[in-house]
Amino acid sequence: SKFVVGLTGGIGSGKTTVANLFAAEGISLVDADIVAREVVAQGSKGLEAIVNHFGSEILTPEGELDRAKLRQRIFSHPEEREWLNQLLHPMIRQEMLAQVEKATSAYVIMVVPLLFENGLDRLVNRTLVVDISPELQINRTVKRDNVDASQVNNIISSQCSRSEKLARADDIIDNQGEISSLKREVQALHQRYLQLSGTDNA
Ligand code: ATP
Incomplete structure:
Protein backbone atom coordinates (compact mmCIF):
# COMPACT_ATOMS: atom_id res chain seq x y z
CA SER A 1 0.00 0.00 0.00
CA SER A 28 -1.13 12.31 -7.69
CA LEU A 29 -3.84 14.11 -5.72
CA VAL A 30 -6.92 12.67 -4.07
CA ASP A 31 -9.30 15.51 -3.19
CA ALA A 32 -11.97 14.94 -0.53
CA ASP A 33 -14.21 17.70 -1.93
CA ILE A 34 -14.17 16.10 -5.39
CA VAL A 35 -14.80 12.61 -3.97
CA ALA A 36 -17.67 14.00 -1.87
CA ARG A 37 -19.32 15.16 -5.11
CA GLU A 38 -18.56 11.90 -6.94
CA VAL A 39 -20.33 9.72 -4.36
CA VAL A 40 -23.61 11.63 -4.93
CA ALA A 41 -23.26 12.09 -8.71
CA GLN A 42 -26.10 11.03 -11.02
CA GLY A 43 -26.39 7.24 -11.10
CA SER A 44 -24.43 6.75 -7.85
CA LYS A 45 -25.53 4.52 -4.96
CA GLY A 46 -25.17 7.55 -2.70
CA LEU A 47 -27.70 9.60 -4.65
CA GLU A 48 -30.09 6.63 -4.82
CA ALA A 49 -30.00 6.28 -1.02
CA ILE A 50 -30.60 10.01 -0.53
CA VAL A 51 -33.63 9.97 -2.87
CA ASN A 52 -35.02 6.89 -1.10
CA HIS A 53 -34.71 8.73 2.21
CA PHE A 54 -35.75 12.31 1.35
CA GLY A 55 -37.90 11.73 -1.73
CA SER A 56 -37.36 12.86 -5.30
CA GLU A 57 -38.08 16.49 -4.36
CA ILE A 58 -34.42 16.52 -3.23
CA LEU A 59 -33.45 16.47 -6.95
CA THR A 60 -33.21 19.35 -9.40
CA PRO A 61 -35.35 19.16 -12.55
CA GLU A 62 -32.22 17.79 -14.27
CA GLY A 63 -32.07 14.91 -11.78
CA GLU A 64 -29.03 16.11 -9.88
CA LEU A 65 -28.77 16.48 -6.11
CA ASP A 66 -30.20 19.85 -5.05
CA ARG A 67 -27.54 20.76 -2.49
CA ALA A 68 -29.31 23.90 -1.28
CA LYS A 69 -32.47 21.91 -0.60
CA LEU A 70 -30.50 19.17 1.15
CA ARG A 71 -28.75 21.78 3.34
CA GLN A 72 -32.18 23.22 4.22
CA ARG A 73 -33.57 19.79 5.09
CA ILE A 74 -30.73 18.92 7.49
CA PHE A 75 -30.19 22.45 8.85
CA SER A 76 -32.68 22.22 11.71
CA HIS A 77 -32.73 18.40 11.89
CA PRO A 78 -29.60 17.04 13.57
CA GLU A 79 -30.89 13.46 13.22
CA GLU A 80 -31.16 13.90 9.44
CA ARG A 81 -27.68 15.40 9.31
CA GLU A 82 -26.43 12.42 11.31
CA TRP A 83 -28.17 10.00 8.91
CA LEU A 84 -26.53 11.71 5.94
CA ASN A 85 -23.08 11.62 7.56
CA GLN A 86 -23.48 7.92 8.40
CA LEU A 87 -24.32 7.29 4.75
CA LEU A 88 -21.69 9.44 3.07
CA HIS A 89 -18.63 9.32 5.33
CA PRO A 90 -17.91 5.60 4.78
CA MET A 91 -18.52 6.00 1.02
CA ILE A 92 -16.14 8.95 0.83
CA ARG A 93 -13.47 7.13 2.86
CA GLN A 94 -13.73 4.02 0.71
CA GLU A 95 -13.57 5.96 -2.57
CA MET A 96 -10.57 8.02 -1.38
CA LEU A 97 -8.68 4.84 -0.49
CA ALA A 98 -9.61 3.30 -3.87
CA GLN A 99 -8.19 6.38 -5.65
CA VAL A 100 -5.02 6.18 -3.54
CA GLU A 101 -4.46 2.57 -4.60
CA LYS A 102 -5.01 3.49 -8.27
CA ALA A 103 -2.49 6.35 -8.12
CA THR A 104 0.85 5.75 -9.82
CA SER A 105 3.11 8.40 -8.22
CA ALA A 106 5.76 7.73 -5.57
P1 ATP B 1 -10.66 26.69 0.71
O1 ATP B 1 -10.52 25.80 1.89
O2 ATP B 1 -11.49 27.89 1.02
O3 ATP B 1 -11.11 25.97 -0.53
P2 ATP B 1 -7.80 26.70 0.10
O4 ATP B 1 -7.17 26.34 1.40
O5 ATP B 1 -7.85 25.66 -0.96
O6 ATP B 1 -9.21 27.34 0.36
P3 ATP B 1 -6.62 28.43 -1.91
O7 ATP B 1 -7.85 28.53 -2.74
O8 ATP B 1 -5.46 27.64 -2.42
O9 ATP B 1 -6.98 27.98 -0.43
O10 ATP B 1 -6.07 29.89 -1.56
C1 ATP B 1 -6.96 30.92 -1.13
C2 ATP B 1 -6.74 32.17 -1.96
O11 ATP B 1 -5.49 32.73 -1.62
C3 ATP B 1 -6.71 31.91 -3.46
O12 ATP B 1 -7.30 32.97 -4.13
C4 ATP B 1 -5.19 31.83 -3.75
O13 ATP B 1 -4.91 32.18 -5.08
C5 ATP B 1 -4.64 32.83 -2.76
N1 ATP B 1 -3.27 32.51 -2.30
C6 ATP B 1 -2.79 31.30 -1.90
N2 ATP B 1 -1.51 31.40 -1.51
C7 ATP B 1 -1.16 32.69 -1.64
C8 ATP B 1 0.05 33.43 -1.39
N3 ATP B 1 1.14 32.85 -0.89
N4 ATP B 1 0.02 34.75 -1.65
C9 ATP B 1 -1.08 35.35 -2.13
N5 ATP B 1 -2.24 34.73 -2.39
C10 ATP B 1 -2.28 33.42 -2.15
Whole structure:
Protein backbone atom coordinates (compact mmCIF):
# COMPACT_ATOMS: atom_id res chain seq x y z
CA SER A 1 0.00 0.00 0.00
CA LYS A 2 0.98 3.56 -0.61
CA PHE A 3 2.55 6.37 1.38
CA VAL A 4 -0.16 9.01 1.88
CA VAL A 5 0.28 12.60 3.04
CA GLY A 6 -2.90 14.25 4.35
CA LEU A 7 -2.90 17.94 3.36
CA THR A 8 -5.13 20.23 5.40
CA GLY A 9 -5.53 23.82 6.60
CA GLY A 10 -8.35 26.24 7.33
CA ILE A 11 -10.51 28.07 4.81
CA GLY A 12 -8.42 30.15 2.42
CA SER A 13 -5.12 28.88 3.82
CA GLY A 14 -3.87 27.72 0.41
CA LYS A 15 -4.56 23.95 0.28
CA THR A 16 -5.49 24.00 -3.41
CA THR A 17 -2.48 26.19 -4.25
CA VAL A 18 -0.13 23.84 -2.37
CA ALA A 19 -1.75 20.70 -3.83
CA ASN A 20 -1.24 22.06 -7.35
CA LEU A 21 2.47 22.63 -6.60
CA PHE A 22 2.81 18.95 -5.57
CA ALA A 23 0.92 17.95 -8.73
CA ALA A 24 3.47 19.97 -10.73
CA GLU A 25 6.14 17.65 -9.21
CA GLY A 26 4.23 14.71 -10.67
CA ILE A 27 2.43 13.69 -7.49
CA SER A 28 -1.13 12.31 -7.69
CA LEU A 29 -3.84 14.11 -5.72
CA VAL A 30 -6.92 12.67 -4.07
CA ASP A 31 -9.30 15.51 -3.19
CA ALA A 32 -11.97 14.94 -0.53
CA ASP A 33 -14.21 17.70 -1.93
CA ILE A 34 -14.17 16.10 -5.39
CA VAL A 35 -14.80 12.61 -3.97
CA ALA A 36 -17.67 14.00 -1.87
CA ARG A 37 -19.32 15.16 -5.11
CA GLU A 38 -18.56 11.90 -6.94
CA VAL A 39 -20.33 9.72 -4.36
CA VAL A 40 -23.61 11.63 -4.93
CA ALA A 41 -23.26 12.09 -8.71
CA GLN A 42 -26.10 11.03 -11.02
CA GLY A 43 -26.39 7.24 -11.10
CA SER A 44 -24.43 6.75 -7.85
CA LYS A 45 -25.53 4.52 -4.96
CA GLY A 46 -25.17 7.55 -2.70
CA LEU A 47 -27.70 9.60 -4.65
CA GLU A 48 -30.09 6.63 -4.82
CA ALA A 49 -30.00 6.28 -1.02
CA ILE A 50 -30.60 10.01 -0.53
CA VAL A 51 -33.63 9.97 -2.87
CA ASN A 52 -35.02 6.89 -1.10
CA HIS A 53 -34.71 8.73 2.21
CA PHE A 54 -35.75 12.31 1.35
CA GLY A 55 -37.90 11.73 -1.73
CA SER A 56 -37.36 12.86 -5.30
CA GLU A 57 -38.08 16.49 -4.36
CA ILE A 58 -34.42 16.52 -3.23
CA LEU A 59 -33.45 16.47 -6.95
CA THR A 60 -33.21 19.35 -9.40
CA PRO A 61 -35.35 19.16 -12.55
CA GLU A 62 -32.22 17.79 -14.27
CA GLY A 63 -32.07 14.91 -11.78
CA GLU A 64 -29.03 16.11 -9.88
CA LEU A 65 -28.77 16.48 -6.11
CA ASP A 66 -30.20 19.85 -5.05
CA ARG A 67 -27.54 20.76 -2.49
CA ALA A 68 -29.31 23.90 -1.28
CA LYS A 69 -32.47 21.91 -0.60
CA LEU A 70 -30.50 19.17 1.15
CA ARG A 71 -28.75 21.78 3.34
CA GLN A 72 -32.18 23.22 4.22
CA ARG A 73 -33.57 19.79 5.09
CA ILE A 74 -30.73 18.92 7.49
CA PHE A 75 -30.19 22.45 8.85
CA SER A 76 -32.68 22.22 11.71
CA HIS A 77 -32.73 18.40 11.89
CA PRO A 78 -29.60 17.04 13.57
CA GLU A 79 -30.89 13.46 13.22
CA GLU A 80 -31.16 13.90 9.44
CA ARG A 81 -27.68 15.40 9.31
CA GLU A 82 -26.43 12.42 11.31
CA TRP A 83 -28.17 10.00 8.91
CA LEU A 84 -26.53 11.71 5.94
CA ASN A 85 -23.08 11.62 7.56
CA GLN A 86 -23.48 7.92 8.40
CA LEU A 87 -24.32 7.29 4.75
CA LEU A 88 -21.69 9.44 3.07
CA HIS A 89 -18.63 9.32 5.33
CA PRO A 90 -17.91 5.60 4.78
CA MET A 91 -18.52 6.00 1.02
CA ILE A 92 -16.14 8.95 0.83
CA ARG A 93 -13.47 7.13 2.86
CA GLN A 94 -13.73 4.02 0.71
CA GLU A 95 -13.57 5.96 -2.57
CA MET A 96 -10.57 8.02 -1.38
CA LEU A 97 -8.68 4.84 -0.49
CA ALA A 98 -9.61 3.30 -3.87
CA GLN A 99 -8.19 6.38 -5.65
CA VAL A 100 -5.02 6.18 -3.54
CA GLU A 101 -4.46 2.57 -4.60
CA LYS A 102 -5.01 3.49 -8.27
CA ALA A 103 -2.49 6.35 -8.12
CA THR A 104 0.85 5.75 -9.82
CA SER A 105 3.11 8.40 -8.22
CA ALA A 106 5.76 7.73 -5.57
CA TYR A 107 3.40 8.92 -2.83
CA VAL A 108 -0.05 10.51 -2.80
CA ILE A 109 -1.31 13.84 -1.48
CA MET A 110 -4.80 13.51 0.02
CA VAL A 111 -6.40 16.98 0.27
CA VAL A 112 -8.89 17.01 3.15
CA PRO A 113 -10.18 20.36 4.48
CA LEU A 114 -11.57 18.73 7.67
CA LEU A 115 -8.81 16.12 8.13
CA PHE A 116 -8.66 16.36 11.94
CA GLU A 117 -12.32 17.32 12.47
CA ASN A 118 -13.51 14.16 10.66
CA GLY A 119 -10.81 11.84 11.98
CA LEU A 120 -9.42 11.19 8.51
CA ASP A 121 -5.88 11.71 9.81
CA ARG A 122 -6.17 8.03 10.79
CA LEU A 123 -6.06 7.12 7.07
CA VAL A 124 -2.76 8.86 6.30
CA ASN A 125 0.89 8.21 7.07
CA ARG A 126 1.71 11.86 7.66
CA THR A 127 -0.16 15.14 8.08
CA LEU A 128 0.80 18.44 6.42
CA VAL A 129 -0.86 21.67 7.59
CA VAL A 130 -0.89 24.84 5.48
CA ASP A 131 -0.68 27.66 8.01
CA ILE A 132 -1.65 31.34 7.78
CA SER A 133 -3.04 33.81 10.32
CA PRO A 134 -6.84 34.23 10.63
CA GLU A 135 -6.43 37.79 9.30
CA LEU A 136 -4.86 36.49 6.08
CA GLN A 137 -7.48 33.71 5.85
CA ILE A 138 -10.16 36.40 5.87
CA ASN A 139 -8.35 38.73 3.43
CA ARG A 140 -7.64 36.06 0.86
CA THR A 141 -11.04 34.38 1.05
CA VAL A 142 -12.94 37.67 0.81
CA LYS A 143 -10.86 38.56 -2.23
CA ARG A 144 -11.34 35.12 -3.86
CA ASP A 145 -15.05 34.54 -3.16
CA ASN A 146 -16.36 38.09 -2.83
CA VAL A 147 -18.03 37.22 0.51
CA ASP A 148 -18.32 39.05 3.87
CA ALA A 149 -15.49 38.90 6.38
CA SER A 150 -18.07 37.87 9.02
CA GLN A 151 -19.08 34.80 6.95
CA VAL A 152 -15.45 33.73 6.68
CA ASN A 153 -15.02 34.33 10.39
CA ASN A 154 -17.97 32.03 11.18
CA ILE A 155 -16.40 29.26 9.11
CA ILE A 156 -13.03 29.76 10.81
CA SER A 157 -14.76 29.43 14.21
CA SER A 158 -16.47 26.19 13.13
CA GLN A 159 -13.14 24.60 12.16
CA CYS A 160 -10.49 23.15 14.43
CA SER A 161 -8.31 26.00 15.79
CA ARG A 162 -5.01 27.13 14.33
CA SER A 163 -3.12 26.03 17.44
CA GLU A 164 -4.72 22.58 17.49
CA LYS A 165 -3.93 22.02 13.81
CA LEU A 166 -0.33 23.08 14.37
CA ALA A 167 -0.01 20.83 17.41
CA ARG A 168 -1.29 17.83 15.45
CA ALA A 169 0.72 18.46 12.25
CA ASP A 170 3.71 16.32 11.32
CA ASP A 171 4.78 19.00 8.83
CA ILE A 172 3.81 22.66 8.48
CA ILE A 173 3.92 24.94 5.44
CA ASP A 174 3.96 28.66 6.21
CA ASN A 175 1.90 30.31 3.44
CA GLN A 176 2.03 33.88 4.70
CA GLY A 177 4.71 34.89 2.20
CA GLU A 178 5.08 34.96 -1.56
CA ILE A 179 4.17 32.10 -3.88
CA SER A 180 7.88 31.83 -4.76
CA SER A 181 8.80 30.89 -1.18
CA LEU A 182 5.80 28.53 -1.05
CA LYS A 183 7.27 26.75 -4.09
CA ARG A 184 10.59 26.27 -2.32
CA GLU A 185 8.86 24.88 0.77
CA VAL A 186 6.89 22.41 -1.38
CA GLN A 187 10.03 21.30 -3.23
CA ALA A 188 11.83 20.60 0.06
CA LEU A 189 8.87 18.62 1.41
CA HIS A 190 8.61 16.72 -1.88
CA GLN A 191 12.22 15.53 -1.46
CA ARG A 192 11.48 14.51 2.12
CA TYR A 193 8.34 12.58 1.12
CA LEU A 194 10.24 10.79 -1.65
CA GLN A 195 12.70 9.66 1.01
CA LEU A 196 10.01 8.69 3.50
CA SER A 197 8.07 6.74 0.90
CA GLY A 198 11.27 4.82 0.19
CA THR A 199 11.27 5.44 -3.54
CA ASP A 200 14.44 7.51 -3.79
CA ASN A 201 16.54 4.35 -3.52
CA ALA A 202 14.00 1.69 -4.39
P1 ATP B 1 -10.66 26.69 0.71
O1 ATP B 1 -10.52 25.80 1.89
O2 ATP B 1 -11.49 27.89 1.02
O3 ATP B 1 -11.11 25.97 -0.53
P2 ATP B 1 -7.80 26.70 0.10
O4 ATP B 1 -7.17 26.34 1.40
O5 ATP B 1 -7.85 25.66 -0.96
O6 ATP B 1 -9.21 27.34 0.36
P3 ATP B 1 -6.62 28.43 -1.91
O7 ATP B 1 -7.85 28.53 -2.74
O8 ATP B 1 -5.46 27.64 -2.42
O9 ATP B 1 -6.98 27.98 -0.43
O10 ATP B 1 -6.07 29.89 -1.56
C1 ATP B 1 -6.96 30.92 -1.13
C2 ATP B 1 -6.74 32.17 -1.96
O11 ATP B 1 -5.49 32.73 -1.62
C3 ATP B 1 -6.71 31.91 -3.46
O12 ATP B 1 -7.30 32.97 -4.13
C4 ATP B 1 -5.19 31.83 -3.75
O13 ATP B 1 -4.91 32.18 -5.08
C5 ATP B 1 -4.64 32.83 -2.76
N1 ATP B 1 -3.27 32.51 -2.30
C6 ATP B 1 -2.79 31.30 -1.90
N2 ATP B 1 -1.51 31.40 -1.51
C7 ATP B 1 -1.16 32.69 -1.64
C8 ATP B 1 0.05 33.43 -1.39
N3 ATP B 1 1.14 32.85 -0.89
N4 ATP B 1 0.02 34.75 -1.65
C9 ATP B 1 -1.08 35.35 -2.13
N5 ATP B 1 -2.24 34.73 -2.39
C10 ATP B 1 -2.28 33.42 -2.15
